[in-house]
Amino acid sequence: MRELHLKRQAEARIPTNLGEFNMITYADTSEDRMPDIAMVADGFDAQQPVTLRIHSECMTGDVFGSKRCDCGEQLQTALQITAAQGGVVIYLRQEGRGIGLIHKLKAYNLQDTGLNTIDANTHLGFDADARQYDAAIFILRDLGIQSVRLLTNNPDKVLALQRAGIEVVERMPILIAPQAESRNYLKTKADLMGHLMGEVL
């Protein structure tokens, strides 16, 4: 676990076509070029269970619409739901399950030779999932959130929050229909990483 000295840095009103958000940046110093982010929707009330998505950065999916994964669509869906419900999207800068964009692209090349996403990461010398959620816990505490409706297919995220003393009153699945290019990736997450993908596969 990395040592956390996070502080709330700058924040600003960000109107979007889905609704209005307050974007709050968190980093050790204001010089950090990759702060973690909380997108707090209009109508947010920390006294109620808060609709929450914890999303790990996926440059290829979030920004460029890659079909290798469903991250971009999950993020859009999460922003839509949180905008409507006064919820929060926490955006963690842990690209490619924490291995970074360069290694992620190398792992993609290995997958194109037939390894699945977990084998590909392990092959490169990384844990299958190097993500840490301590930054998210810090942000939840900073926002005064004690109770959430969590948008996730990943039971590990529910456990991580519960272990930190955050009440999870509901797990709301985000199910995106797979495309030809993402089907194997989604199947690996369901079969080998315990993600609950419902009937979409």
Ligand SMILES: [Zn+2]
């Ligand atoms: Zn992705």
